[in-house]
Amino acid sequence: MDFGNIIDAALSQALGPQAIVFALAAIGLNIHFGYTGLLNFGQSGFMAIAGFGLAVSVVRFDLPFFVGVLIALVTPVLLALVLGVPTLRLRADYLAIVTIASSEILRLILGAVEFKDVFGGSNGLTGFVRPFQDLNPYSGPLDLGIVSWSRSDLWSLTVGWILVALGCLLVWALMRSPWGRILRSIREDEDAVRSLGKNVFSYKLQALILGGVFGGLAGLFHVLKQGSAVPTDFNTTFTFYAYAALLVGGAARVLGPVVGSIIFWFLVAGLGELFDQLTDGSGVNLPTWLMTDTQASLVRFIVLGLGLMLLMIFRPQGIFGDRREIAIDAR
């Protein structure tokens, strides 16, 4: 067994572009679910609409790249308004249903043959990230011995982690403010907040928009680091993995979603490589009745799911969560 390879695979994913996409999406979900108690099950929809917002603007409408980026950040705001205005006055579950449905609808529309002329069908769109790559100041790849990244990954990482850091800074600043206090109060009891003269609907909408924009940033970053916008990248499992990352790190904590995403990808990649090596027919191998090489990449998710269950049972507040916030019964 080659532990070097396992650590390499785990670390390059945990600190790599994919973890950044998850971290950004999970920061958004943290604003929604962690702080405000809104159940957004369609974060992938916010990602998709922003990613394609950029791609379509540049590829189909020949708009300048930075105008495309701007459009990409406005589209999640519009989506949040469309989803939030009709549902945020209703019970919490309405938002959950509407968000999950809308994200699927978006994904299907974006991949539909009928709209191939606009969205590129199942292959999606490419050829819109040139200006992003042109800004790359690095001259070559980075090799840290144990992990290494290509020149273009290095640029993505720089931009991505700066975005994550700025996002965390913003969330920290907002959540220590009276505005954040209202969100945390809404999570617990909307009526109490209303009785004190606060427009609960407006605050929920603001939270939905802000978290949605972080989802949009995740989508934008995803298409940039990948160089293409592909509809199937934005399916609902993405949203649930992002939730898993959030819960691992700890909801309602500023760094929870970031640490959660890093750990999540460390485990996904590390376990993947480990099981690969244990089933590849050379060196130490698991008996085939236990696991075959084709099963290896799936088993890691079973193991992860199990781990998540154990975490929820023994440490429901996540790694960073505040035990007291969880332990106290509201009644």
Next chain:
Amino acid sequence: MPANLKRSTGEAATASLVDVPRVPGAPKPDPIVKGDNITRTFGGLKAVDVQHIEIQRGVITALIGPNGAGKTTLFNLLTGFDVPDTGAWSFNDKSLAKVAAFKVARAGMVRTFQLTKVLAKLTVIENMRLGATGQRGEKIWSAPFKSLWGSQEDEITARADELLERFKLDAKREDFAGSLSGGQRKLLEMARSLMVDPELIMLDEPMAGVNPALKQSLLGHVKSLRDEGRTVLFVEHDMDMVREISDWVIVMAQGQIVAEGTPESVMADPAVIDAYLGAHHDTDLTELDPAELEAQAEAELDAEAAAEEAKE
């Protein structure tokens, strides 16, 4: 405190009501709330059916009546937490029918809940701060910059600390509200609603579940609210409490107002004894010992809590 609040006293409050006829829906000399034809049905049940109601400004009005009389529902309607089938009402001559709950609170009409709604996972002081209105830091654009709201937050905190001291909660300042006892939660909820600086404060069973030692101080607090110029409307089961602090009593039964008057006149009214005392027909409530009353109130509260839970 709003400029239009005038300090008042028990005598002044009583004096303002001497000429008011002791009949249901009686007009008052200076009503802060006026309502007409307010109805609300649940299925076939007419939970509230109020022809006319007026609440006198600057006095303590008790709203009493047996369980299920519609007191809480009336509170919910007046404060925008529920929508009536019919009806119109005004607060300070401004119509508040079909106005959102948060706007009602901002207008100066703030209520507490029968089942307390303290925010268990916020500390006591954070609960208090939440109550302050007009906070600059509640606007999303200024929220990230503490320099824009920090000084206001300090003022709010100072005001909150004063109230906590007054309500003897200062020792609990940094505790999570979820760790408070039932009585302390009632106190916190009342103190928090004062952060809104309301003209009219509506308390739904403020004494329920409060231990006898705390009750006396709670009574003092309610009186002090009137004495600093606020109007108080409160729901209560404990007749001793009602007799001791209210200037006026409105009796509801089966959704309707069945009697009104001073505490003495109302409690002597055979219709009230009939409607309100119901099952305790032959016991004089006032002669029950406090522990028994307590147990009774607890039992009722528990039953309603269970009903509430079942509904959810």
